[in-house]
Amino acid sequence: MYHENKICIIGQGYVGLPLANEFSKKFKTLGFDINKKRINDLKNGKDKNLQFKSKEIISKKINYSNRETALIDTD
Numbered sequence: 001m002y003h004e005n006k007i008c009i010i011g012q013g014y015v016g017l018p019l020a021n022e023f024s025k026k027f028k029t030l031g032f033d034i035n036k037k038r039i040n041d042l043k044n045g046k047d048k049n050l051q052f053k054s055k056e057i058i059s060k061k062i063n064y065s066n067r068e069t070a071l072i073d074t075d
Helices: 016-023 036-043 068-073
Strands: 006-010 028-032 062-065
Touching (some): 006 016
Parallel strands (some): 006 028, 028 062
């Protein structure tokens, strides 16, 4: 079952990215990180930590942002 709440996971490193990936299976998810390069890499399907393949990072249920204003739309 998919829920309409939007979850935000702050920090997209070794812990945050897997957590965001799991939450995105049930919720709309925002992966937030202050590192603009990290966010751009994730948006392009690249994980420097090599934890996930491109198709696992790019999903219609997960968005990535480094803009603090994106946090307003999360629950």
